[in-house]
Amino acid sequence: MAKSPDVKLAVFGRAGVGKSALVVRFLTKRFIWEYDPTLESTYRHQANIDDEVVSMEILDTAGQEDTLQKEGHMRWGDGFVIVYDITDRGSFEEVAPLRGLLEEVKKPKNVPLVLVGNKADLEHARQVGTEEGERLAAEMACAFYECSACADEGGCVAEAFHELCREVRRRRAVQGKARRRSSTTHVKQAINKMLTKISS
Numbered sequence: 001m002a003k004s005p006d007v008k009l010a011v012f013g014r015a016g017v018g019k020s021a022l023v024v025r026f027l028t029k030r031f032i033w034e035y036d037p038t039l040e041s042t043y044r045h046q047a048n049i050d051d052e053v054v055s056m057e058i059l060d061t062a063g064q065e066d067t068l069q070k071e072g073h074m075r076w077g078d079g080f081v082i083v084y085d086i087t088d089r090g091s092f093e094e095v096a097p098l099r100g101l102l103e104e105v106k107k108p109k110n111v112p113l114v115l116v117g118n119k120a121d122l123e124h125a126r127q128v129g130t131e132e133g134e135r136l137a138a139e140m141a142c143a144f145y146e147c148s149a150c151a152d153e154g155g156c157v158a159e160a161f162h163e164l165c166r167e168v169r170r171r172r173a174v175q176g177k178a179r180r181r182s183s184t185t186h187v188k189q190a191i192n193k194m195l196t197k198i199s200s
């Protein structure tokens with residue numbers, strides 16, 4: 001049986017923002033102009049991040065899926081890339097509701113997340129300013145990248161995925177510590193109870 005991945009990442013965003021193009025860019029370092037727009041796909045990938053091999057499963061969701069499908073995919077994932085298209089203001093306006101649904105589905109809050117403004121090569125058609133993306137990411141307390149799946153010279157796309165993996169691991173480490181702390185507290189309480197019983 002195949003080993004389960006260290007992290008499961010799902011990519012969300014309005015239809016046509018370039019989710020598939022970003023995933024394909026990350027996996028193959030190439031840009032492919034047209035993809036089947038309706039299909040969702042999952043991919044397995046391994047990457048060396050900060051000198052550690054991380055195995056991941058990436059779900060490229062279909063932009064047209066309904067709320068029920070979205071919720072299922074949100075439950076499945078450990079970390080999320082929310083993508084908008086800098087040339088499509090409507091896609092930017094869909095980010096906050098997506099984030100809201102994520103917070104509803106994934107309790108507790110503070111879900112590992114990165115925000116990507118895609119199609120940065122289309123500067124002439126820009127409808128969403130860089131500072132607007134930065135502001136929204138600050139509100140959502142997540143990292144922000146303006147990338148181009150088509151012309152990704154700086155490795156922005158890989159950096160966004162890697163940062164998301166780091167974020168998933170950071171949150172797990174914090175949760176692990178909190179769990180250990182609470183089990184230590186339970187042991188201390190049990191010992192105290194025993195000592196009280198013995199002494200009375």
Ligand SMILES: Nc1nc2c(ncn2[C@@H]2O[C@H](COP(=O)(O)OP(=O)(O)OP(=O)(O)O)[C@@H](O)[C@H]2O)c(=O)[nH]1
Binds near residue numbers: 119150
């Ligand atoms: N110029 C430019 N075009 C892009 C970029 N990324 C994607 N595209 C184009 O945008 C269109 C949509 O890209 P997809 O990757 O299919 O978008 P998607 O979000 O997966 O769409 P759905 O599967 O319908 O949800 C395609 O024609 C891509 O070639 C980019 O960075 N720059």
